[in-house]
Amino acid sequence: MIYTVTFNPALDYVVHMSKDLVPGITNRSDSEEIYFGGKGINVSTVLSELGLNSTALGFVAGFTGRAIEDGVNKSGINADFIHLPEGNSRINVKIKASDETEVNCQGPAIPKECLDMLFAKLDTLVNGDTLVLAGSIPSSLPDNIYEKILERLDKRGVNFVVDATRDLLLNVLKYHPFLIKPNKQELGEMFNVEIDTDDDIEKYAKKLQEKGARNVLISMAGEGSMLITEDGQRLRQGVCKGKVKNSVGAGDSMVAGFIAGYEKSKDYQVALNTGTAAGGATAFSDGLATAELIDKLYKTLI
Structure with a gap:
């Protein structure tokens, strides 16, 4: 089974505007989505599109948390969230005008x-x-929470996938994660x-492997x-051709696609x-990738 933690x-x-967002006045949208x-x-959503079951773990709170849980379950993912005693799960606002603006809340x-x-x-x-661990750590959790989780599950034969940055990533390499996904800038940093x-x-990348990845x-x-593989391959791939509409979730989709591709083929x-x-x-x-478009783009890469 594949487990993801959020x-x-x-x-x-998500708010779409055909006109520029102008600070200090009332702006009006053309359409909205949730x-x-x-x-x-x-990651779980794209895995589901690709035909793989997963269980989504994490924390939800309040009426927004219930909406998240209901929505995740209805999308075919097994939601196994823990309900927090106080507060509400956050609402993030993504404004898509001539420029893309985001307001991500605390939670x-x-x-x-x-x-x-x-x-x-x-x-x-x-x-x-x-087990997929991705993203930043809420301020109410210890900074080394990823390390604590991998230490707890070490030597159980669980495949760890970690999409994080800098020390958050470096500190878990000793637990030999199956996959890590830094970007070029993060690798240099x-x-x-x-x-x-x-x-x-x-x-x-090989230095990260020397540390355990x-x-x-x-x-x-x-x-x-x-991709630098554990069996010594250096694999290179360009980008798909198309008009970019959305930057939210593209990296998570890449992780999901990699997991699904490897689960089905065992071929890097x-x-x-x-x-x-x-x-x-x-x-x-x-929004997030659909199976139909993934298949269409995949055929352009082979």
Whole structure:
């Protein structure tokens, strides 16, 4: 089974405007949409599109939390959220005008007893399961929460997928995550260097492997992506062609596509191509990727 963790889920309220957003006055939208957001939920949603079941773990609160839980369940994902005693799950506002503007809110506090409930759920994972940890840490949780989770599940045969930055990522490499996904800029920041060439990317990705990572997937925006595999392959893929509409969830979609591609084929090139197609499908859509568009884009990569 695949499990995703979203510490701070959100209702993403997407507002479309044909005119520029003008501060200080009343602006009017052309249309609005609501999505159930959070990096782990995004991964679960795209996995479902690709035919893979997953369980979405995390925390919800209040009436917005109930809406998130209902929406996730209705989308075919098994929502196994912990209900917090106070507050409301956050609403993030995404304004899509000539420029894209986001207001991401804080979300509710997570007390220790609720974190212990999450640990109890994670303790049920077994050999062969996959756990996806993605995104930032809410201020009410310890900074080393990723490290605590992987330490707790270490040596159980669980495949860890970690999409995080800098120390949050570096500190978990000793637990040998199956996949990590820094972008080119983050890779340079982790080693305080400028990354200019593909050889530079490979060099520093291999340094992450020396620290414990098994497979390193580096996204490079318009330059595509590179995968350095645990069996020594260097695989390179360009971007899909299309009109970019949306940047929200594209990285999460790439992670989901990679997982799905590898689960189905056990082939890293297939995994990279599926991840690339899924990321592109979200970038070219108003919401998250659909199976139809992923398949269409995948065929352009082979």
